[in-house]
Amino acid sequence: xxxxxxxxxxxxxxxxxxxxxxxxxxxxxxxxxxxxxxxxxxxxxxxxxxxxxxxxxxxxxxxxxxxxxxxxxxxxxxxxxxxxxxxxxxxxxxxxxxx
Amino acid sequence: xxxxxxxxxxxxxxxxxxxxxxxxxxxxxxxxxxxxxxxxxxxxxxxxxxxxxxxxxxxxxxxxxxxxxxxxxxxxxxxxxxxxxxxxxxxxxxxxxxxxxxxxxxxxxxxxxxxxxxxxxxxxxxxxxxxxxxxxxxxxxxxxxxxxxxxxxxxxxxxxxxxxxxxxxxxxxxxxxxxxxxxxxxxxxxxxxxxxxxxxxxxxxxxxxxxxxxxxxxxxxxxxxxxxxxxxxxxxxxxxxxxxxxxxxxxxxxxxxxxxxxxxxxxxxxxxxxxxxxxxxxxxxxxxxxxxxxxxxxxxxxxxxxxxxxxxxxxxxxxxxxxxxxxxxxxxxxxxxxxxxxxxxxxxxxxxxxxxxxxxxxxxxxxxxxxxxxxxxxxxxxxxxxxxxxxxxxxxxxxxxxxxxxxxxxxxxxxxxxxxxxxxxxxxxxxxxxxxxxxxxxxxxxxxxxxxxxxxxxxxxxxxxxxxxxxxxxxxxxxxxxxxxxxxxxxxxxxxxxxxxxxxxxxxxxxx
Numbered sequence: 001x002x003x004x005x006x007x008x009x010x011x012x013x014x015x016x017x018x019x020x021x022x023x024x025x026x027x028x029x030x031x032x033x034x035x036x037x038x039x040x041x042x043x044x045x046x047x048x049x050x051x052x053x054x055x056x057x058x059x060x061x062x063x064x065x066x067x068x069x070x071x072x073x074x075x076x077x078x079x080x081x082x083x084x085x086x087x088x089x090x091x092x093x094x095x096x097x098x099x
Numbered sequence: 100x101x102x103x104x105x106x107x108x109x110x111x112x113x114x115x116x117x118x119x120x121x122x123x124x125x126x127x128x129x130x131x132x133x134x135x136x137x138x139x140x141x142x143x144x145x146x147x148x149x150x151x152x153x154x155x156x157x158x159x160x161x162x163x164x165x166x167x168x169x170x171x172x173x174x175x176x177x178x179x180x181x182x183x184x185x186x187x188x189x190x191x192x193x194x195x196x197x198x199x200x201x202x203x204x205x206x207x208x209x210x211x212x213x214x215x216x217x218x219x220x221x222x223x224x225x226x227x228x229x230x231x232x233x234x235x236x237x238x239x240x241x242x243x244x245x246x247x248x249x250x251x252x253x254x255x256x257x258x259x260x261x262x263x264x265x266x267x268x269x270x271x272x273x274x275x276x277x278x279x280x281x282x283x284x285x286x287x288x289x290x291x292x293x294x295x296x297x298x299x300x301x302x303x304x305x306x307x308x309x310x311x312x313x314x315x316x317x318x319x320x321x322x323x324x325x326x327x328x329x330x331x332x333x334x335x336x337x338x339x340x341x342x343x344x345x346x347x348x349x350x351x352x353x354x355x356x357x358x359x360x361x362x363x364x365x366x367x368x369x370x371x372x373x374x375x376x377x378x379x380x381x382x383x384x385x386x387x388x389x390x391x392x393x394x395x396x397x398x399x400x401x402x403x404x405x406x407x408x409x410x411x412x413x414x415x416x417x418x419x420x421x422x423x424x425x426x427x428x429x430x431x432x433x434x435x436x437x438x439x440x441x442x443x444x445x446x447x448x449x450x451x452x453x454x455x456x457x458x459x460x461x462x463x464x465x466x467x468x469x470x471x472x473x474x475x476x477x478x479x480x481x482x483x484x485x486x487x488x489x490x491x492x493x494x495x496x497x498x499x500x501x502x503x504x505x506x507x508x509x510x511x512x513x514x515x516x517x518x519x520x521x522x523x524x525x526x527x528x529x530x531x532x533x534x535x536x537x538x539x540x541x542x543x544x545x546x547x548x549x550x551x552x553x554x555x556x557x558x559x560x561x562x563x564x565x566x567x568x569x570x571x572x573x574x575x576x577x578x579x580x581x582x583x584x585x586x587x588x589x590x591x592x593x594x595x596x597x598x599x600x601x602x603x604x605x606x607x608x609x610x611x
Binding site for chain 1: 208420427431434437440451455469472492
């Protein structure tokens with residue numbers, strides 16, 4: 001029976017870049033275990049010989065001509081930015097203190 | 100002007116063409132209705148809208164009226180107002196996806212669906228409420244509060260597109276756009292007594308539709324009649340070079356199919372009843388209305404056969420692995436850097452980008468979104484990938500094969516749209532599995548990419564609430580959904596002596 005422990009949920013939240021507090025971890029871990037239990041029935045349904053389907057349409061490599069098309073102006077592209085500096089997205093520091 | 104709002108979109112279009120009403124008058128009548136029933140200050144409202152754009156809608160209406168008086172070319176729905184689910188980008192209008200993480204975001208461009216509505220002259224009344232990022236079956240997961248079912252304000256309007264369905268059911272809009280990833284157009288249609296269509300995957304552009312699960316998402320019509328859905332589908336459908344998964348083939352003639360069906364003759368049409376989609380756990384009143392509808396199809400000349408789709412029992416498990424996997428990847432873009440919410444961790448003015456990202460995603464996402472992101476992250480992690488995501492993709496193949504086999508025996512497949520009528524707000528909010536079961540009958544179509552429609556089949560005896568009848572067709576044969584749907588609708592209208600929504604209680608204090 002699959003089960004997700006509280007520690008595993010904390011690890012997954014870390015991978016997904018979400019700061020979950022203790023109360024959220026307590027709440028989510030048992031719920032996720034129940035969900036996993038209910039989807040676990042899927043193992044063994046399809047044999048080795050069944051190919052996977054990732055997409056309903058059998059489309060591959062849709063190309064267009066490599067030509068310049070109308071696009072957003074810098075002002076439009078930056079219009080939703082939390083912070084802007086010199087026509088660029090301004091973000092918090094991305095390196096450690098010592099860098 | 101209030102009499103106009105109860106007409107169908109097709110009747111409104113005819114009245115506009117005959118000069119009996121202007122688009123500005125129609126649009127104003129709907130804005131008045133929204134003001135009266137949506138978020139009235141003195142009582143509970145439907146709360147179908149997250150944002151109403153009175154000024155913009157009236158300006159678009161005036162332009163339509165001007166084109167009409169100038170004798171310029173007009174679309175079939177020119178001047179008929181519409182509401183748009185808040186998951187589609189609208190230039191200059193807020194687009195939140197029901198999430199705090201996008202609060203205040205104003206897209207700099209239009210989704211293709213929205214651009215086509217504007218080009219066809221449909222004034223956009225506003226943006227409708229939804230479960231956050233379309234994750235849910237009740238619209239209770241909206242960060243901006245639930246939408247209420249116009250049939251009973253204590254009940255859910257379905258989800259994720261509960262806002263679009265409720266707006267149409269409450270006569271706040273004659274037409275709306277929804278999106279359907281696992282049933283989010285069809286299930287709200289079923290529980291509000293309205294019509295909802297999920298087109299063939301790739302039949303309507305996804306450009307500018309904020310993705311939940313790219314391989315499953317599909318935008319489509321939400322209306323009160325089958326013909327109205329066909330008219331709207333023809334406005335929004337067809338190939339779009341901006342969406343690489345858009346099908347480069349012309350749409351079938353959907354309006355002609357709806358009109359053919361409404362004439363009532365289904366001779367030669369083979370209807371397959373899906374054996375696996377009824378029985379234990381299905382509300383008896385929903386099943387009764389379903390069987391009566393099947394009988395009406397027989398009366399119209401259809402040949403009914405029972406078909407078996409043995410892998411549909413695994414569809415929900417496959418869906419709740421594939422969807423979270425795709426969603427966890429899609430929602431990674433909400434990183435607090437380029438648009439949307441940015442939250443600094445408390446007491447850390449020198450926080451790193453990664454710390455800001457974590458704090459923002461914790462503050463900006465609701466419970467259900469977090470559940471699914473973590474589930475998806477789990478399903479995609481090494482060690483579990485083959486057992487879960489890999490298996491789910493194989494089951495997806497088996498479900499498509501079930502459809503192929505069933506469509507050899509029948510031209511369309513039918514089932515009840517949802518296992519129950521609308522449940523009470525709050526009833527299943529903290530029980531994810533109970534909530535997920537609402538989409539039992541609608542999910543297989545998304546996994547296989549085939550089209551489906553939900554048409555009202557009447558009121559369940561136990562609770563007097565609407566039930567839905569689902570019709571599924573092979574990919575690219577959306578016209579079959581419209582033909583059979585319109586035939587059923589015509590037969591039921593005759594039985595009821597008028598539209599089902601005539602039986603809905605008047606919304607307190609507002610006459611329509």
